[in-house]
Structures are given as C-alpha cells and as structure tokens.
Amino acid sequence: MWRRVASLSSSISSSFLAQTASRLNTWESLTTGIAQQAKGVIAPKEKTPFITFVLGGPGSGKGTQCIKIVETFGFAHLSAGDLLRREIASKSADGAMILNTIKEGKIVPSQVTVKLIQKEMELSDNHKFLIDGFPRTEENRVSFERIIGVEPNVVLFFDCPEEEMVKRVLNRNEGRVDDNLETIKKRLTAFQALSLPVINYYSERGKLYTIKAIGTEDEIFEQVRPIFAAFEQTVG
Numbered sequence: 692m693w694r695r696v697a698s699l700s701s702s703i704s705s706s707f708l709a710q711t712a713s714r715l716n717t718w719e720s721l722t723t724g725i726a727q728q729a730k731g732v733i734a735p736k737e738k739t740p741f742i743t744f745v746l747g748g749p750g751s752g753k754g755t756q757c758i759k760i761v762e763t764f765g766f767a768h769l770s771a772g773d774l775l776r777r778e779i780a781s782k783s784a785d786g787a788m789i790l791n792t793i794k795e796g797k798i799v800p801s802q803v804t805v806k807l808i809q810k811e812m813e814l815s816d817n818h819k820f821l822i823d824g825f826p827r828t829e830e831n832r833v834s835f836e837r838i839i840g841v842e843p844n845v846v847l848f849f850d851c852p853e854e855e856m857v858k859r860v861l862n863r864n865e866g867r868v869d870d871n872l873e874t875i876k877k878r879l880t881a882f883q884a885l886s887l888p889v890i891n892y893y894s895e896r897g898k899l900y901t902i903k904a905i906g907t908e909d910e911i912f913e914q915v916r917p918i919f920a921a922f923e924q925t926v927g
C-alpha cells in the first residue's frame with residue numbers, strides 16, 4: 692500500500708513538513724501513518740512514488756493511451772473524470788454538485804478531486820501513477836502539491852486538433868452526460884482558458900512531453916513508449 696509518509700526522506704523537505712503541520716487533515720494522515728509504522732501496522736514504503744500527469748483536451752486520447760501505458764509499463768491508472776463519475780454513481784454527498792459541474796463542462800472544486808486522487812493513491816499497491824485528466828487548472832495543480840506534497844515526474848500532453856477531438860467525443864458512445872456538442876464546446880473553452888496555463892507551467896520546468904495525438908492508437912503509442920522506456924531503469 693502506497694503511503695506518502697514513507698517517502699518523507701526523499702521527497703519532502705523539512706520546510707514542507709513545517710507547513711504541513713499547520714494543516715490538520717494532512718498532518719493527521721502523516722502522524723497516523725508514522726504511528727502505524729512504528730507499531731508495524733503497515734510496511735515501510737520501499738519505493739519513491741513516480742507520478743505522471745496525463746493532459747490534453749476532451750477526446751485527445753488520454754484514457755486510450757493510459758490503457759496502453761498500464762499494459763506495457765505497469766502503472767496504476769487514476770482517471771480524475773472516472774473518480775468523479777464514480778462519486779455521482781455512488782450518490783455521495785458531492786454527487787449532485789459533481790454531476791451539474793460535469794454537465795456544464797466546468798471544473799469541480801480542487802479539494803474534492805484531490806481528496807479522491809489521494810484516497811486512490813493511498814489504497815494502491817503501486818508506486819507508479821498515471822493521473823489522467825488532472826490538474827485541469829492552476830488551482831488544481833497548486834492544491835495537489837499542497838495536499839499530496841509531491842510534484843509530477845513527467846507530464847504528458849496529448850496535442851490534438853479540435854476538429855478531431857470533437858469527432859472522437861461525438862463517436863464515443865459511452866453514454867457520458869458531457870459527450871454532446873453543447874458541452875464539448877464548453878469543455879474546449881475551459882481547456883484553452885484553464886488547462887493550457889498548466890501545460891505551459893510544466894513546459895517551463897522541463898517536465899512536459901508533447902505527443903502529436905493524431906494517427907492510429909498504435910502510432911501514437913510509439914511516441915509515448917520511449918518516454919517511459921527511458922525512465923524504466925530508474926523507476927522500476
């Protein structure tokens with residue numbers, strides 16, 4: 692089971708710990724983890740987490756390529772959209788709010804999404820994560836760093852022409868409430884206004900890998916493969 696507490700020595704600075712101590716929820720999860728480890732309840736973490744953010748507009752092929760990355764490189768796939776749809780299906784307290792937000796092509800409050808991602812990471816046996824469709828805004832990005840306390844190692848950007856994205860989404864046929872022309876237009880606008888700044892942020896920090904997301908699924912994966920192959924030795 693992945694525990695962020697176990698990566699303290701390698702990825703969290705002492706100043707981060709001091710900041711974290713002032714945030715009750717995070718501190719609780721840290722201290723609980725430490726106490727459990729001291730009691731031998733959970734195994735100490737053996738590997739540092741390796742985090743990939745998978746970004747791109749609606750229908751750019753993020754989910755499709757994530758399946759291939761999982762098959763080939765053994766990552767855990769956490770789709771933020773799927774986690775939110777699961778909340779709707781489970782009729783949780785946030786379900787109705789999430790449904791309305793998705794129908795409107797808007798972005799769910801960061802705290803809600805980050806908590807869902809955090810829970811999945813903590814439950815996972817894996818240390819290699821593909822976080823698909825997140826962060827969608829600068830605020831999402833900052834929240835993730837603040838709550839989870841780590842930055843991504845790699846950020847993939849599936850760069851796809853709008854016309855192609857619209858065509859793919861309208862043909863998807865999975866019964867999604869947001870796969871209609873009206874919502875797609877809103878999602879594309881949100882992507883341009885809110886998500887591109889996140890992509891630029893990671894580009895400036897040398898973490899961005901841009902994939903030309905046109906062609907067959909296999910052709911696109913041949914652009915993705917060498918990125919993870921290059922990390923395989925070090926990541927495990």
Ligand SMILES: Nc1ncnc2c1ncn2[C@@H]1O[C@H](COP(=O)(O)OP(=O)(O)OP(=O)(O)O)[C@@H](O)[C@H]1O
Pocket residue numbers: 747748749750751752753754755756772824859860862863864904905906907908911
């Ligand atoms: N290279 C491709 N060529 C044609 N169709 C594709 C390609 N890749 C994916 N698709 C199809 O396009 C649709 C959208 O793909 P996918 O669900 O992977 O996109 P996504 O980026 O995850 O979208 P969203 O952000 O809306 O979840 C799916 O029906 C998928 O099968």
Ligand SMILES: O=c1ccn([C@@H]2O[C@H](COP(=O)(O)O)[C@@H](O)[C@H]2O)c(=O)[nH]1
Pocket residue numbers: 749771772773775792793794796797798799800804823824825826827831869878
């Ligand atoms: O981090 C996120 C991820 C998704 N959303 C909302 O869900 C839909 C669908 O997401 P997909 O990644 O396309 O499955 C998206 O349009 C947003 O409304 C979100 O708010 N935050």
Ligand SMILES: [Mg+2]
Pocket residue numbers: 753754770772824
């Ligand atoms: Mg998807």
